[in-house]
Amino acid sequence: MTDATFWDERYGSREQLFSGLPNGVLVAEVADLPPGQALDVGCGEGGDAFWLAGRGWRVTAIDISRVALERAVAKAGSDFPNVAWARADLTATPPPAGSFDLVSIQYFPLPRRAGHAAPRALLSAVAPGGTLLVVAHDRTEIPDGEHGFHADDYYEPADYAALLDDTWTVLVDETRPRAVPPPPGTHHTRDVVLRARRAPVTAR
DSSP: OOOHHHHHHHHHTSSOSSOSSOOHHHHHHHTTSOOOEEEEETOTTSHHHHHHHHTTOEEEEEESOHHHHHHHHHHHTTSOTTEEEEEOOTTTSOOOTTOEEEEEEESOOOBOOTTOHHHHHHHHTEEEEEEEEEEEEOGGGSOTTGGGOOGGGBOOHHHHHHHOOTTEEEEEEEEEEOSSOOOTTOOOOEEEEEEEEEOOOOOO
16 A cells, blocks of 8 residues: 555546545644644645645645646646645655654555654654644554555554654544545544644753
8 A cells, every 4th residue: 555556546546536625634633723834744636735735834745646646736736836746655765854843644554664764754854843643544444454454564643652752742642533524435434633742942
């Protein structure tokens, strides 16, 4: 599920894979935050990036799928100059450290690796005073092997939480009912949500 070919084929299997709307947890957790620099991890066809940009965020939207990014760029046209689109594999290319006021990781299947370099890099990308938001499907609702997905092979919100040190404050760590219907053909009714804030730099 982390291979570019897999995702290109999945996006290419239909004219539009997802609804184009922002994820419900993103809206609920971020609506009151002041806009700044955001990293949209696994941006897909751009629904979250468009919503963030419309609220004044400057967004770096990354995905491994060329097909998804081409669709997002075509939809954006010239209406979203505050979104930068980039094709990237986070297991190979980490984002810049300390650069983002929001790192949003929505249903992103990041594979487990020894040393946890990729999730550590995503935590490091959050600027002082910034927010980390990780959302996943409740793994108990996902049949093992569906779409090649084996839950133990991927990082869960709890794994990100376990990597946080005392410079972070966990604001939300819970499983909740989905705010919007699941994608067609799926059976996801609950979201697992982690929201944490990195301590700001204190003046000396």
